[in-house]
Amino acid sequence: MNPRSRRGARGTPVRLPAKEDPGKKRARAVSVLRRLRKEFPSAHTALRHENAFQLLVATILSAQCTDERVNIVTGELFRKHPSARDVASVPRVELEQEIRPTGFYRMKAKNLIACSRMLIERFGGIVPGTMEELVSLPGVGRKTANVVLGQAFGITSGVVVDTHVHRLARRLGFTEEDTPEKIEADLMKLFPEKDWIELGTVLILHGRKTCNARKPDCPACPVNDRCPSSAV
Numbered sequence: 001m002n003p004r005s006r007r008g009a010r011g012t013p014v015r016l017p018a019k020e021d022p023g024k025k026r027a028r029a030v031s032v033l034r035r036l037r038k039e040f041p042s043a044h045t046a047l048r049h050e051n052a053f054q055l056l057v058a059t060i061l062s063a064q065c066t067d068e069r070v071n072i073v074t075g076e077l078f079r080k081h082p083s084a085r086d087v088a089s090v091p092r093v094e095l096e097q098e099i100r101p102t103g104f105y106r107m108k109a110k111n112l113i114a115c116s117r118m119l120i121e122r123f124g125g126i127v128p129g130t131m132e133e134l135v136s137l138p139g140v141g142r143k144t145a146n147v148v149l150g151q152a153f154g155i156t157s158g159v160v161v162d163t164h165v166h167r168l169a170r171r172l173g174f175t176e177e178d179t180p181e182k183i184e185a186d187l188m189k190l191f192p193e194k195d196w197i198e199l200g201t202v203l204i205l206h207g208r209k210t211c212n213a214r215k216p217d218c219p220a221c222p223v224n225d226r227c228p229s230s231a232v
C-alpha cells in the first residue's frame with residue numbers, strides 16, 4: 001500500500017490507502033470484522049437497561065459521557081422514574097440534578113422530558129421500532145436510534161457512529177469522511193447489512209480497549225496487519 005497522510009479527527013494522524021481496489025478494500029473490511037468478532041465474541045452495549053425506553057434514556061445521557069458514569073446515574077434514575085410517564089412528569093430542575101454527573105444536564109433533561117412526553121402523546125408511551133419514528137423524538141439522532149433499534153429490538157437500520165467508530169473508521173481507511181452521517185453511509189456500503197449492528201459494537205469496544213484516541217496500542221492490535229494507520 002502506498003499510504004497518504006493527513007490529520008484526522010482530534011488531530012490524529014491518519015494514513016489512507018492510496019486508491020485501494022474496492023474488492024480488496026471489502027475483503028480487508030470483512031477480515032477486520034472477523035478478527036474483531038473473535039476479540040469480542042459477545043459484543044453488546046455496556047449501557048445497563050431493562051427495556052427499550054431505558055436504553056433510549058441511557059443513550060441520550062451517554063452523549064459526551066462515559067458508559068460507566070451513565071450506568072451509575074441511571075441505577076438511581078430508573079429506580080425513581082422507570083417509565084416514560086414517570087420521566088414526563090418529573091420537574092425539570094429535579095431531573096437536571098439527578099443526571100448532572102453526565103454533563104450537558106440542562107439540555108439532556110429538557111430533551112428527556114420532551115422525548116417522554118412525545119412518546120406518550122404519539123406512541124402510547126412505547127418506544128417505536130422504526131428509524132423514522134425514533135428520529136422524530138426530541139434529542140434522538142441516527143446514532144441513538146441505531147443503538148435502540150439494534151440493541152433493544154435487534155432491528156438493523158444502520159451503523160452506530162459514535163466518537164470511537166468515527167475515529168476507527170478513518171484510521172482503518174474505511175472512510176475519508178468527517179461527519180457521522182457520511183461515515184455511516186460509507187460503512188453501510190462497505191459492509192453487508194447483516195453485520196451493521198455488530199460492526200458498531202465491536203468498533204466501539206476496540207476503540208476503548210486498544211485503538212484509543214490519544215495512544216493506540218498498535219503492537220497489541222489484532223488487525224494491525226490490516227490497518228493503514230498501524231504504527232507497527
Ligand code: SF4
Nearest residue numbers: 211218221224227230
Ligand atoms: S493498528 Fe489497530 S490500534 Fe493501531 S491505528 Fe490501526 S486499528 Fe488502531
